[in-house]
Amino acid sequence: MASGDVSTRLLIIITIECVYGAWSNYNLNSQHVNTGNIQAPARFGPKKPLPLRQEPSVALRLKSQSKQTLEAPLAWRFPVMSEAKPEAKFEQWEPVPAESVTAQCGESGVLVEVRQDLLGNSQPIQSADLTLGGCAATGVDSQLIIYESDLQSCGSQVMMTEDSLIYTFTLIYEPSALGNTPILKTNAAMVDIQCHYTRKHNVSSSDLKPIWTPYTSTKVAEEQFYFTIRLMTDDWHSERPSNQYFLGNIINIEAAIMQYNHMPLRVFVDHCVATLEPDMNAEPRYSFIQNLGCLVDAKLTGSSSRFLPRSEDNKLQIQLEAFRFQQQSSDSTYIICHLRAEPASSFAVSSGNHKACSFINGWRSADGDDQVCRCCETSCSIRKARGLTTVDPVWEGDTMLGPIEIKT
Structure with a gap:
């Protein structure tokens, strides 16, 4: 074959390859072919397909930009200061009758001796606040208040039973206000005294017990x-x-x-x-x-x-x-x-x-x-101190x- 013919044939082949390559590139771009399926030339080695960048949807962008709100109210509170309360050791006190009155009953009268601490609370009473059936004391010293009365005097009451005569006297304690105050620290009390006279025997006196009158209310601390x-x-x-x-x-x-x-x-x-x-x-x-x-x-x-x-x-x-x-x-x-x-x-x-x-x-x-x-x-x-700049x-x-x- 002549050299001219060979040259012409090579030129035709090169032209065909160039035209074919250009047409292939144009076809890939116009049809948006997935580049992940295109294999690189073997001389460069295998390559991993590149991921396509996807734009977030409009709804997703709005959700990410929406205002954040609390789903539940805060449960935190200021700490409460409390003191440990130990178990209280407590025993309610109850009063007992005071053995502070004695009596001697005679054939025609009665002699009553009352301790100044009538109520058994270690506090002396005022003798003017205590009477025997309305009769004032006949004697007072540092320890005793003394009353003497005939059997038919000082408000006595007589009762006859089958075996005896009973003369009853009443000690009446009406406390007065203390000093110039409107208060009392003792309550009113009455003590019954009985003289029993039998028809054939001498007299005797009975046991004496003060009578206490209670009163109540309740308490609130604030x-x-x-x-x-x-x-x-x-x-x-x-x-x-x-x-x-x-x-x-x-x-x-x-x-x-x-x-x-x-x-x-x-x-x-x-x-x-x-x-x-x-x-x-x-x-x-x-x-x-x-x-x-x-x-x-x-x-x-x-x-x-x-x-x-x-x-x-x-x-x-x-x-x-x-x-x-x-x-x-x-x-x-x-x-x-x-x-x-x-x-x-x-x-x-x-x-x-x-x-x-x-x-x-x-x-x-x-x-x-x-x-x-x-x-x-x-x-x-x-009084405020003088010359002080701070208080x-x-x-x-x-x-x-x-x-x-x-x-x-």
């Missing part, structure tokens, strides 16, 4: 602001489970301010009143803490009421002798106190503004400095305990 006031057991370890007392009992009261995570605070009881209603302005009322912390009950009535020595800054312990109001039918007694607390660090210098004073052979402070109690005999008022914060409020149930 917390206002951060302050609390509550009844406590005899050992002060826990809240008292019963609100019942008897006249002459000691009522343990704890006034406190809750500390939480606050700075250390010292609490004071500025004044307290006892009323028949849950209203500190009700009448009658008895103010037993006055003058910014002076407990005057012992001074006015001769009781053993007092503040105990302070053991913790945020607590103050009060012992109050149980009482009732004179000539009142209501048995309920409410105690309403005004409490005040200030930072414990501010008491480097003693002051009559901050005190808890009791009358025990003179005024005594629960915090140890008796000098702060001097104004209890006059008038104590809040310590003060927390104060009224809190109530009651009604308290008193029995005789």
